[in-house]
Each structure stands twice: as C-alpha cells, then as structure tokens.
Amino acid sequence: MSRDNFFKGAAVLSIAGILVKILGAVYRIPLSNIIGDEGMGYYQTAYPFYQLLLTLSTSGFPVAIAKIVSEKRALGDYRSAYKVFKIASLGLLIGGILSSLFIALGAEYIVESVGNRNAYYSLIALVPALLFVPVMSSFRGFFQGRKTMIPTAISQIVEQLVRVVVGLSLTVVLLNKGVSIAAGGASFGGSAGAIAGMLAIVFIYLKYKGSIKDEIRLSTVNNEYGVSRIVKDLLLIAIPITIGSAIVPIMDTIDTALIFQRLQVIGYSEKVANDLYGQLKGNAQTLINLPMVFSVSIAMSLVPAISDAYARKSRGEIKELISSGIRMTLLIGLPAALGLFVLAEPVIRLLYFTRSAETIESTGRILAVLSFSVIFLTLVQTLTAMLQGIGKTFVPVRNLAIGAVAKVILTYLLTAIPEINIRGAAISTVITYAIASLLDLYSIVNITRLKLDYKTIIFKPLISAIGMALVVKLGYYIVSGFAGNTIATLAGVLAGVIAYGVLLVVTGTLNKEDYSLLPMGDKIAKKLEKFKILK
Numbered sequence: 398m399s400r401d402n403f404f405k406g407a408a409v410l411s412i413a414g415i416l417v418k419i420l421g422a423v424y425r426i427p428l429s430n431i432i433g434d435e436g437m438g439y440y441q442t443a444y445p446f447y448q449l450l451l452t453l454s455t456s457g458f459p460v461a462i463a464k465i466v467s468e469k470r471a472l473g474d475y476r477s478a479y480k481v482f483k484i485a486s487l488g489l490l491i492g493g494i495l496s497s498l499f500i501a502l503g504a505e506y507i508v509e510s511v512g513n514r515n516a517y518y519s520l521i522a523l524v525p526a527l528l529f530v531p532v533m534s535s536f537r538g539f540f541q542g543r544k545t546m547i548p549t550a551i552s553q554i555v556e557q558l559v560r561v562v563v564g565l566s567l568t569v570v571l572l573n574k575g576v577s578i579a580a581g582g583a584s585f586g587g588s589a590g591a592i593a594g595m596l597a598i599v600f601i602y603l604k605y606k607g608s609i610k611d612e613i614r615l616s617t618v619n620n621e622y623g624v625s626r627i628v629k630d631l632l633l634i635a636i637p638i639t640i641g642s643a644i645v646p647i648m649d650t651i652d653t654a655l656i657f658q659r660l661q662v663i664g665y666s667e668k669v670a671n672d673l674y675g676q677l678k679g680n681a682q683t684l685i686n687l688p689m690v691f692s693v694s695i696a697m698s699l700v701p702a703i704s705d706a707y708a709r710k711s712r713g714e715i716k717e718l719i720s721s722g723i724r725m726t727l728l729i730g731l732p733a734a735l736g737l738f739v740l741a742e743p744v745i746r747l748l749y750f751t752r753s754a755e756t757i758e759s760t761g762r763i764l765a766v767l768s769f770s771v772i773f774l775t776l777v778q779t780l781t782a783m784l785q786g787i788g789k790t791f792v793p794v795r796n797l798a799i800g801a802v803a804k805v806i807l808t809y810l811l812t813a814i815p816e817i818n819i820r821g822a823a824i825s826t827v828i829t830y831a832i833a834s835l836l837d838l839y840s841i842v843n844i845t846r847l848k849l850d851y852k853t854i855i856f857k858p859l860i861s862a863i864g865m866a867l868v869v870k871l872g873y874y875i876v877s878g879f880a881g882n883t884i885a886t887l888a889g890v891l892a893g894v895i896a897y898g899v900l901l902v903v904t905g906t907l908n909k910e911d912y913s914l915l916p917m918g919d920k921i922a923k924k925l926e927k928f929k930i931l932k
Contacts, residue, residue, distance in 0.1 A: 425683045429675075430751045431568055432579050437679030438671035439580040442508065442653060443519035444678070457635030458485050458531075459538030460785060464634055465627075466542025468708040474618035477627075478542065479609060484627050486535040493531035497524045513657065513671060518581025525588035533595040536602055548601040556594025563589035637790035648801045648829070652808055656822050659812040673819040676756065680749060681764040681823070688733035688771050689778070699779065703786025715787065716847050722779050723838075724854045728906070730775035731862035732897050736890070737768035739870040743886040759819075766823040773830035780837035789844060796836035800829040853906070861900035869893035 429437050462485045469478035500507075501524045508516045533552060540548040564586020571582040653674070660670040699722050706714040737744065742761030749757065781793040804825045811821025842849060849855075873889030880888075901907050 425679070426748050428565060428568060428583055429679055429683075429749060431565075431572065432576055432583070434672035434675035434679070434752075434756065435668065436576045436580045436583075437675035439513065439516040439519050439577050440583055441675060441678035442513045442516035442671075443523060443584060444649075457637070457639035458489055458631065459534045459541070460638050461485070461631045461634035462535060462538030463542040464704045464785065465630060466539060467544070467704045469622075470543065471705045471708045472618060474616055474620075474622070475612045476616040477618070477620075477622035479613055480622055481627055481631070482535065482539040482542075484624060485538070485631055486532065488628075488631070489531035489535045493528045496531075497527035500524050500527060510654075513653075513667070515577035516580075518578050519584040522581045522584035523587055525585075526591040529588075529591040529595045533591065533598055536595075536598040539602075540598075545605075548598055548605075551601060552594040552598035555597040556590040558590075559593035560586040560590030562586075634785075634790055637794050638785060640794050648804055651805055652822060655805070655808050656812055656819070659809060659821075660818060662813050663815050663818065665818075672756075673759070676760040677763055677767075677819050677822060680745065680760050681767050684737060684744065684748075684764060685767055685771055685774075688729055688775060699782040699786055703783060707787050712845075716845060719783050719841060719845060719847055720849065720854065722783060723776070723849070724858070726775050726779040727772075727855060727858045728901075730772045731858050732865050732893070733775075734768050734771035735862050735866035736869055736893055737771065738765055739866050740873060740886060740889060741765035741768060743873060743882055743889070746882050747886045763820055763823050766820050767826060770823075770827045770830050773827065773834040776834035777830050777837060780834060780841055783841055784837065784844075787844065789840070792840045792844075793833075793837055796840065797833045799836065800831075800833035803832055804829040857904045857906040858901075861897060861904050861906055864900045865893045865897040868896035 428440075432440070462482060465481050466478040469475070469481065500520060504517055504521045504524075508514055508520060533556075537549045537552065540546070564583045567582030567585055568579045572579040656674055656677075657667070657670050660673060661667065665673070699718065703715055703718055706718065741764040742758065745752075745761045745764060746757050749760065752760070777793075777797065781797075784790065784793050807825035807828060808822050811817050811824055812819065814821060817824070841847065869889045869892060872892035873885050876888040877885035
C-alpha cells in the first residue's frame with residue numbers, strides 16, 4: 398500500500414468515524430442531560446467490564462486477520478488469506494459466546510463488588526453485544542486486510558445509528574421506572590447497534606463473495622497453509638495485541654473500584670462519588686474520545702500498509718509511512734488537546750446546559766486536565782499500530798503496562814487528596830499515556846533506525862497549535878463580552894480552525910504531497926508556490 402493509498406484508507410475511515418462520533422455526541426450529550434450524572438455513573442460503571450471482555454474476545458484478532466490477510470495477498474496467496482478469515486471467525490464466535498455467558502451469569506456479583514449495585518441493568522443489557530461484536534470484527538479485519546475500508550465504514554455508521562435511536566428511545570421510555578433502569582435501556586442501545594452492524598457487514602460480504610471466489614482461483618501460491626499453523630500465527634499476533642489492548646480496560650476497571658473507594662475514604666457518599674465518576678467518564682471523557690476517530694483511522698490503515706511493505710522488505714516505504722503517520726497524528730492531537738484545554742468550561746456549559754453551575758465548573762476542571770491526554774493517547778494508538786505492522790507486538794504491550802502501573806499508583810494517591818479528588822484520576826490518565834507514547838516513540842526509532850525530522854514532525858505542528866489556542870481563547874474572550882456562552886464558544890472554535898489552517902501554511906508544516914491528498918489540492922499548492930508561501 399503506497400503512501401497515497403494509506404491516506405485514502407485513513408480518509409475513508411475518518412469520514413465514517415466523524416459521522417460515528419457525531420452520532421455518538423448526539424447520543425451521549427442528550428443522554429447525559431436526560432439521566433444526569435447519577436445515570437451516567439451507572440452507565441459508565443458497566444462500560445469498563447464490558448470493554449474488558451470485548452477486548453479479550455476481539456481486540457487482537459481483527460488486527461491479526463488484517464495483518465496476515467494483507468501479507469498473504471501481497472505474496473499472491475489469496476486462498477490462504479481467505480482461510481485465515483474463516484478460521485478466525487469461528488474462534489471469535491466462540492469467544493463471544495463465552496464472554497456473553499460470563500456477564501449474563503455474573504453481572505450481579507460484579508456490580509456489587511465495585512460498590513455500585515444500581516449499575517446492574519446497564520451491565521446485563523450489554524450481553525447481546527458481547528456475542529455479536531466479535532463476529533462483526535472478524536469481517537472488518539478481513540476487509541481491512543484486503544485494503545477495502547468502505548465495508549468497515551458502513552458497518553460502523555449503521556451500528557452507531559441504531560445504537561443512538563434505540564438507546565435514546567429506551568432511555569426516555571424507561572425513565573419513569575427509575576434512573577438505573579433507564580441507564581440499562583441506554584446500554585441496550587449498544588447491543589442493538591452491534592446486531593445491526595453485524596448484519597450490515599455480512600450483507601456487504603455476500604455482495605463481495607463472487608469476486609472473493611474469483612480472486613482465490615487466481616492464487617499463485619499452492620503451499621498448504623494448515624489449520625494448526627494458521628491458529629498459531631493468529632495467536633502469535635493476537636495474544637500480545639490482546640494483552641496490550643486489555644491493559645486499558647483492566648486499568649479502567651481498577652480505576653472504577655479505586656475511584657469509588659478513595660473518594661469515600663475522604664468523606665464522599667456513594668451517590669456523590671457516583672456523580673463525580675459520571676462527570677469524569679460520562680461527560681469529560683466523551684469529549685476526549687472525539688479526536689480519537691482520526692488517530693484510530695490512521696492506526697487501522699497503518700497496520701496493513703506497514704505489513705504489506707514489511708512483507709516486501711521495502712524499508713524506505715516503511716520509514717515514509719512511519720514519518721507520515723506520526724506527523725498526521727500530531728497535526729490532529731495537538732490542536733484538539735489545546736483547544737479543549739482553553740475552552741474546557743465553556744464547552745461543558747454549551748453541551749451540558751441542564752447541569753448546575755457547580756457541576757459545570759467541576760466537569761470543566763476535569764476536562765482541562767484530561768485534555769492533554771489527547772496528545773499522548775493518539776500517539777499511543779498510531780505508534781502501537783506501527784510496531785504491530787513490523788511484527789513487534791510485545792513492545793507496545795510492555796510500554797503501556799509500565800504506564801498502567803503508574804496510573805494505579807497515582808490514582809490511589811491523588812484521588813484521596815481532598816483538594817484534587819476526582820481530578821487525580823484525570824492526572825494519572827495523562828501521565829500514563831505520556832509514559833507509554835514516549836516509550837513507543839523511542840522503540841520505533843530504535844528498531845527502524847529512523848531519523849525523524851523533529852522540526853517538521855513535532856515543532857511546526859506544536860507552534861501552529863499553540864498559536865491556534867491563543868486565537869481561540871482571545872476570540873472567546875472578545876465575543877463573550879457582548880454575546881452568550883454558546884455564540885462565544887462557537888466563535889472561538891471557528892476562529893481557531895481558520896487560524897490553524899493559516900498557521901499550517903505560514904509555518905510550512907504542510908508540504909506539497911499533503912496538498913495532493915485534498916480536493917483541488919494541486920491547484921491550491923500551485924497558487925501557494927506562485928506566491929512563494931509553499932516551498
């Protein structure tokens with residue numbers, strides 16, 4: 398996969414991801430306004446356990462499928478590529494059955510063990526999702542290995558659309574039965590979405606079935622790729638990725654128990670601790686997740702792209718993809734982080750307008766701290782994909798595990814300090830991903846012997862992002878003098894977008910190749926060259 402094709406794949410997934418995140422915002426923000434911090438606390442208490450089991454049953458295998466399918470196709474062995482998909486699908490189905498049974502039988506014990514019994518309905522409602530998501534992920538991995546990103550994009554949009562419609566509808570209908578049951582209705586939206594997303598991608602697969610069979614007949618490699626060898630190869634890739642992916646939900650699960658425990662140690666009741674947890678995970682974390690759509694899209698495209706180049710031993714292409722991936726990630730992560738930092742409280746006031754002034758102020762302080770995690774979390778996602786692509790799957794696992802140990806220690810210590818309280822969990826999150834991303838960057842540079850152009854990759858985007866943040870803050874301050882918070886916040890964001898675009902051009906952060914990826918980009922580049930703005 399060439400550099401241009403890599404960006405096209407990332408662009409397709411980014412567009413889908415933007416739509417998914419918009420739908421997610423349409424879901425989370427009104428949901429939070431309907432069921433409040435209390436309901437979001439129940440909803441978010443269930444999520445780490447669901448995410449942990451989902452990670453154990455799915456996370457490593459889609460990447461493993463995409464990687465092996467991409468490598469086999471690069472070598473002309475289409476028959477083996479398809480065989481890998483079939484065997485992996487069966488394994489994921491078994492994993493889905495086991496994880497869904499575990500939650501169905503143990504949900505009551507789990508929520509009692511963390512001291513939040515009313516989260517039961519939110520957890521039990523996710524059982525169907527645990528069954529269907531693994532099956533859906535096998536199809537996504539197969540199509541990504543074929544470098545066909547549209548099926549994944551369509552299934553993501555269908556999944557989220559159904560989740561929003563069903564989740565919000567059930568929340569409103571069930572609200573008169575109690576907040577905890579309404580939160581369970583919101584959770585069931587995830588299960589309904591998983592079923593719909595799976596059906597959508599299966600339908601697309603059936604449309605592709607004829608061309609897949611034709612491709613298999615064109616296979617130029619006749620070596621038998623045995624089942625035991627396929628299982629071994631899948632596990633060699635999937636196990637370390639699964640362990641690495643499981644670290645975050647394990648960390649969140651421990652976080653859930655620690656936060657509730659440590660907040661109650663300093664005098665907060667179970668209800669107040671639940672409300673603060675809802676502010677952190679249900680409100681602030683939701684906004685942090687929005688920029689992730691771009692970094693996830695880059696990461697998903699990088700694995701097959703680098704795997705393809707690695708199979709062909711094209712070191713120059715590998716280095717080019719790594720440099721481009723890091724730079725594009727920072728071009729997204731830096732402005733998103735600094736923008737959220739300078740507009741933390743205004744954004745919370747804009748989106749969660751039903752909250753009290755005290756809650757808005759509290760959530761704004763949490764978001765201001767948590768905003769810096771965007772930079773490091775996006776880098777972790779991209780760098781992990783790069784290391785996976787070159788076969789170093791255990792390296793990011795080790796690095797994230799080191800960060801996770803730091804998080805547990807810092808959450809335990811900081812959350813019990815009355816002046817810091819819930820923000821201690823936010824601080825520990827930032828430090829966790831900072832440690833992991835810096836270790837990943839060191840590893841990728843050391844392994845590939847890549848000489849990074851730090852001026853182009855890091856410093857120019859950073860200068861542009863800082864300039865943008867100043868314009869955002871100034872724009873908000875000026876407009877808020879004669880207009881309300883909504884108009885001032887939107888004006889600040891708009892001013893920041895314009896300023897960032899201008900600064901990227903003025904600082905020379907974007908090069909000619911970048912413009913070729915944009916609509917009418919070549920014409921824009923020629924105009925800028927004419928005025929000696931683009932060099």
